[in-house]
Amino acid sequence: MGSTVPNEDVSILVKQLSTIKASNIQDEAARKSLFEAARNATFALETPGDTIQRITHASLQTTMARIASDLALFEILSREDNRVLNTKQLAEITTADEVLLGRLLRYLASVGMIEEVGENQWLGTETTKTLSVPGLRAGIYHNHDMIMPCWQALPKFLADTKYQNPTDPAHCAFQEGHNTEQMAFQWALSVPSRFDNFNLWMAATHEGQNTFLDVYPFEKELCHGLKPETPLFVDVGGGIGQQCLALKQKFPHLSGRVVNQDLPPAIAQALPCEGVEHTVHDFTTKQPIEGARAYYLRNIMHDYPDDKCIIILRLIMDVMDKDSVILIDDMVLPNQGAHWRQTQLDLLVMAGLAAMERTERQWYSMLDAAGLKVKQIYTYTPELRDSIIAAVPR
Secondary structure, eight states, X not given: OOOOOOHHHHHHHHHHHHTOOGGGOOOHHHHHHHHHHHHHHHHHHOOHHHHHHHHHTHXXXXXXXXXXXXXXXXXXXXXXXXXXXXXXXXXXXXXXXXXXXXXXXXXXXXTTSSEEEETTEEEOOHHHHHHHSHHHHHHHHHIIIIIHHHHHHHHHHHHHTTTOOOOOTTSSHHHHHXXXXXXXXXXXXXXXXXXXXXXXXXXXXXXXXXXXXXXXXXXXXXXXXXXXXXXXXXEETOTTXXXXXXXXXXXXXXXXXXXXXXXXXXXXXXXXXXXXXXXXXXXXXOOOOOSOSEEEEESOGGGSOHHHHHXXXXXXXXXXXXXXXXXXXXXXXXXXXXXXXXXXXXXXXXXXXXXXXXXXXXXXXXXXXXXXXXXXXXXXXXXXXXXXXXXXXX
């Protein structure tokens, strides 16, 4: 049993905590440490009633954020004039019923998405501004429209399959949740807005973070004896080409070909960048570029079970030469003590794709089965343990 905390100490602590903001903490490691401590303290302070309320209503926040985004409430309350708006004014702007809107706004304020500064008086906050950013707003739509039906279907799916680990992307919770025979990527590609939201969300989730170029010795490892015609960097399944663009911006002086490969809908939206070739390629078919220095796969392997990953990797191995390396950019979970952000992403790809986020031991096992050996693992985000796995044929 812990010791009793005097009321006056509680009051002092509450006052101190109320003044803390992320923007006031310059040391990012210290901020994350404080955030995790506060989160754990919240759990420790919960009564059983608090706990059940938090868990049973968790999905409501995503739904309400989706409705608020449909009404452009976050954008309206994030305008530069930063003025207080009342419910009637917001109803006139959005054309929503005033009574309904008041109910929605009260909820949004109660969970910290906006601020209530008086009766029927509303103000945008830093959180409001965050939720108004297009790429992050796309994440609200992506998770509500594509992921939430998977969560709804998951309990029954696992029970029906007698709690076997899902390994078939054509038969997982996604199909049951969306009442479709299509696999997740086919389903997303069939409606342009779904694919647009996915691309915007994927780009936004990594904005401002370290990348593999911050830790991997690219020039030292890959750039010896380059000629203009040498395939230097092939981004396999590279989407709209963010990583190729980042590479060219960091090393504008390098010769050698930089190639972004993906399916037609992604290539149609590719980012313009001098010196980057955008080409259509399905990575489940023969790799057309032989002898590249680096074949780079970012967040590809975690979308597939082991057997499909091995097929993708072997198609690349068939065209590698002695100077080639496969660079796998993905999370490497610790064998023990994974972070909550890692575990929720693991369950997300399980429900939607019958795939998995892998522990370090699981990575070694899968790559060994493919005929690859790990040269080194370079980790560039401490929380998610986003990493570059440099692998070559055994």
